[in-house]
Amino acid sequence: MATQTRAGRKPYDHAPPPPTHVAVIMDGNGRWAENRGLERLEGHRAGTRNIRRVIQAFAEHGVEYLTLYAFSTENWSRPPDEVDGLWRLLAEAVDREVQDLHANGVRLLHIGRKDRLARPLREAIENAIALTKDNRRITLCVALDYGGRVEIVDAVRRMLAAGIKPDDVTEQAIAAHLDTAGIPDPDLIIRTGGEMRLSNFLLWQTAYSEYYATDTGWPDFSEVEVQQALAAYAQRQRRFGGLDPSRR
Template identity: 55%
Template sequence: MLHRPAQPAGAGGVPPRHVAVIMDGNRRWAEQRGLPTAMGHRAGAEAVRRTIEAAISHGVPWLTLFAFSSENWSRPKEEVQELTGLLRHYLRAEVAQLDREGVRLRVIGERQRFGTDTLADIEAAEARTRGNVRLNLTVALSYGARSEIVAAARAAMRSGIAPEALDEASFARHLYTAGQPDPDLIIRTSGEQRLSNFLLWQAAYAELAFPPVLWPDFGPDHFAACLADFAARERRFGARAG
């Protein structure tokens, strides 16, 4: 659904309800240091841990991380294998810590493209953390916003809803993110200033931040700076300024 307040308002120092992050820069981080690409992805996994901790410490209840796009399947086979292997390791090694910290994990995207072992790890992690409420962590894997919208349109048609009865709310119920609030703030690291097919429907009223830091170097201070910038903005949601 599109989440809008009744009255236009600034953030007023209140932390965003939902922060989404496009984690960009792992390969460049490794290249700058003369390291294999795999080392950049491993360093990026450490930044994931820091960001989860930062979201919890700032009282942000929803965090979405863009970890693997549908376009990433076209990368070199060795890099894809490293990414999927790192994913499986993270799911197995970190799920206990996520559970202890009260983090609920959800995965969105075309998960059927992963192997059966990875699918089993995803489902086990989601099941183990399902009752947690401290932080709702969504990880986008094999995700592309355009394909999500097409899949939602197909699902809406299969549901039998009449075309004249289809509105934003009923359509959004068929998205991967059904039941979740839209992001208030989207952060993209590395200084690149584009959404790259990420949460295109859900980002309709999101504030955007583009810190010029590669993802493996992203830390609590960068997260806090993005929240401070968000708090200083006036969010009008299409309404005129007062």
């Protein structure tokens, strides 16, 4: 049966069911601003204001986990004033949106390193995590100071510190020591902004994820774009390395 949005549209048929976990590489903020003659930071500002709308859209379609790639370990190479400005915007966004997220059943989690986050942002995230910890409508994982390779290195270090023996190193053991332990692997990766690469995002977890790219920059990624991405996913046949059942 096709789902209905609040606007009465029929985005796509939920057979197969919607993805459990969608992860988004939020790209294109800077180009969005430059194309409008604005400072790059204004693109990031517009991007933070789009987050609530996108969370709501995915939640309405039954997505249980949404991961947003907000700042990578490589983004530290950007100009310091842009990085500092982005930290301020993100802290403001968390403070501004947390009560609405909580009221709408959103649980917030953070993946990535915490020690380098600006203190106001770190405290805002910690407070939001504590406030929303019992919510179950949708889990929002914010990837801040995150890199897939660093995550794997950190997981190995945790395993060594725990005294895990070589013979006990399995895929399951590694997964249990990643930042995403307890979170299902993404079914669908969406990248906005027109690029076609993973950019060091969830490298372990995306082995069999479906990929969807759009030229639309993150600030303009709308409910219609969400519907289009989910419709494309619904047409995929996920085989996880096996054969198409109809060809056996």
